Amino acid sequence: MEWRKLLLLVAILALAQLAQAQSTKYGVGRTPTPEEIRAWDISIGPDGKELPPGHGTAAEGAKLFREKQCVVCHGSTGSGGPAPTLIKSDGTKKSKYPCLVPCVDDALVMSLHAQYATTMWDYINRAMPLNKQGTLKPDEVYSLVAFLLFKNGVIAENQVLDPETLPRVKMPNRDHAALAPEWKHAAPRLQGYP
Amino acid sequence: MKIKSSGRRKFLKNSAAIIGAAAAGIRPAGAENPPPEMDMPDLEALISYGQRSSFVKSHRVSVMERMSPDEFGMTFHVLSPIQDSVGIITPSSLHYISTHRGSYVPNIDPQEHRLMIHGMVDRPLIFSVDEIKRFPFVTRPLFLECLGNRAKASHKTVQETHGLTSCSEWTGVPLSILLNEAGVQSGAAFIVAEGAESVKGATSIPIGKAMDDCLVAYGQNGEALRPQQGFPIRLLVPGFEGMHNVKYLRRIKLVEKDYMTYNDYGHIVPDARVAALTRQIGPKSVITFPSGEQKLPGPGLYEITGLAWSGSAAIRNVEISTDGGQSWKLAELRTPSYSMAHTRFAFPWTWDGKECVIMSRCTDELGTRQPTRAESAKFFGKPDNADFRAPGADNTVFPWRIAADGSVQNGMA
Structure with a gap:
């Protein structure tokens, strides 16, 4: 009988330890409601699974590009303004504005350099327009992304972007970007360098 | 009474x-x-609240390319006057500033501010700033450096060549404690950290790093964070380029892959080696005295001094050359060498009054030595000429030229 009691004790202890591992350790903070998480969560990953319902086209985007005052900072042709270049220029005009650091010029235009169109949707939605962040409706964001992708020659003028089609846009730089190797504790940033 | x-x-x-x-x-x-x-x-x-002497004038300046605040009132990059620095702590009021592509410095009420942790966790959680302060804290010095901290031949002072780095004593809660409280699910490979400023700057960080040594900091140099450094709370990602150290931290989402935010896309490169050199900093060092636009009054004894740091470890040693890199001698470390913090070095030196080129190079505790531009060029198979741009976060050896009249100039020029 003694060994059974011991076994029971061991089992109880193991269960208790398991329960403790699964419960919060400090019990500080509260659980947000699903509505709170939805309201806060503006991250759009490369799969586009967080994209909200909606759709947009380049034609709509062209109108919004003027109406939403994008031209004031980005230039009427999407280049040459004080803010990052959005539409690759023909290279004949030099901007009078010094480029931001880091400099988003023709070489780094988002439509051409980003691996995923979701990066554009995410950023326009979270950070534009200046001083009116968070006011764009999903349809407007889809349209602005479509406009910029069309003007940079990535998609056709009539392509409709929505939660299904936007993540599938084949971005020119998709296969030309390399991720850093897996990060490891106390390892040199690049073995063998210099 | x-x-x-x-x-x-x-x-x-x-x-x-x-x-x-x-x-x-x-x-x-x-x-x-x-x-x-x-x-x-x-x-x-x-x-x-004390002020410094009216005789002390050391001050920050905007990077030349873009004034801060600019015509829209936004702050971009502001350089720390490291030519005047002593010890290893940068006064909070002189800390370099960098924002996510230019944004306003927000004035956040700490009572209203919240941090949400959600995504691939067992229990999403929201914390107030006061609640974060109930968790166990740590205090440690850490440097920050912007990826744009790259010396050019046109730069005159060390503030211009190297002023986008600073070092503070930070106090905060290890991020791993907060993530464990939420319960990290298997398959979570990255965190997306996001700030509360107008552009909601966000960045992706590998989960291994997030669980290793990141901090959610609320203290800087013995007081609350400054608004320009992320008040009321910010993320610290020791040794990673400044951009990852998200200020005004309001949300952390655990995800299965790199989320390629705007800030992440700006750094993508076709070469994985360059990606690794972009993500993490150093080892790097620079001489802050004598440095550009300073002047030695005449031959005699001086202390060459400067700062060394590495994004991977503590600094093991610093070497000084006073003959343009032909020979090197060990400098003295005049402060404790903390992991991923600035370390102050010095080298007593008698100047003979002849023109010379002085430079420093450091080695960290992993045995990695700061490369010269020639060594970096050779590694990447590029010619070592004036056009060569060291890939990633530039940590190459930097020279100062001392003229016979004692004046000091950028040795790249």
Whole structure:
């Protein structure tokens, strides 16, 4: 009988330890409601699974590009303004504005350099327009992304972007970007360098 | 009550000359008798939060390419005056500033601010700032450096060549404690950290790093964070380029892959080696005295001094060359060498009055040595000429040229 009691004790202890591992350790903070998480969560990953319902086209985007005052900072042709270049220029005009650091010029235009169109949707939605962040409706964001992708020659003028089609846009730089190797504790940033 | 009040009055009178001259720059000390009390500035204000001497002028400047604040009132990159630095702690008011592509510095009410942790966790959680302070804290010095901290031949001072780095004593809660409280699910490979400023700057960080040594910091150099450094809370990602150290931290989402935010896309490169050199900093060092636009009054004994740091470990040693890199001698480390913090080095040196080129190079505790531009060029198979741009976060050895008249200039020029 003694060994059974011991076994029971061991089992109880193991269960208790398991329960403790699964419960919060400090019990500080509260659980947000699903509505709170939805309201806060503006991250759009490369799969586009967080994209909200909606759709947009380049034609709509062209109108919004003027109406939403994008031209004031980005230039009427999407280049040459004080803010990052959005539409690759023909290279004949030099901007009078010094480029931001880091400099988003023709070489780094988002439509051409980003691996995923979701990066554009995410950023326009979270950070534009200046001083009116968070006011764009999903349809407007889809349209602005479509406009910029069309003007940079990535998609056709009539392509409709929505939660299904936007993540599938084949971005020119998709296969030309390399991720850093897996990060490891106390390892040199690049073995063998210099 | 009467005694107390007259005691205070006497104190004010006796202190008036000292406080008045030192703190407010009213007139040089000793120039006049203390003025009558009625003419005094708000002494309570002077006492409640100290100011530096009116004779000390060290100050930050905007990067040349873009003024801060700009025509829209946004802040971009602001350089720390490291030519004037002593020790390893950058005063909070002189810390370099960098924002996510230009944004306004927000004035956040800490009572209203929240941090949400969600995504691939067992229990999403929301914390107030006061709740975060209930968790176990750590205090440690850490440097920050912007990826844009790259010396150019046109730069004149060390503030211009290397001023986008600073070092503070930070206090905060290890991020791993907060993530464990939420319960990290298997398959979570990255965190997306996001700030509360107008552009909601966000960045992806590998989960291994997030669980290793990141901090959610609320303290900087013995007080609350400064708004320009992320008040009320910020993320610290030791040794990673500045961009990852998200200020005004409001949300952390655990995800299965790199989320390629705007900030992440700006850094993508076709070469994985460059990606690795972009993500993490150093080892790197620079001489802050004698440095650009300073002048040695004549031959004789000087202390060459500067800062060394590595994004992977503590600094093991620093070497100095006074002959343009032909020979190297060990410098002395004059502060403890903390992991991923600035370390102050010095090298007593007698200048013979002849033109020379001085430079420093450091080695960290992993045995990685700061490369010269030639070594970096060779590694990447590029010609070592004026056009060569060291890939990733530039940590190459930087030279100062001392002319026969004692004036110091950028040795790249």
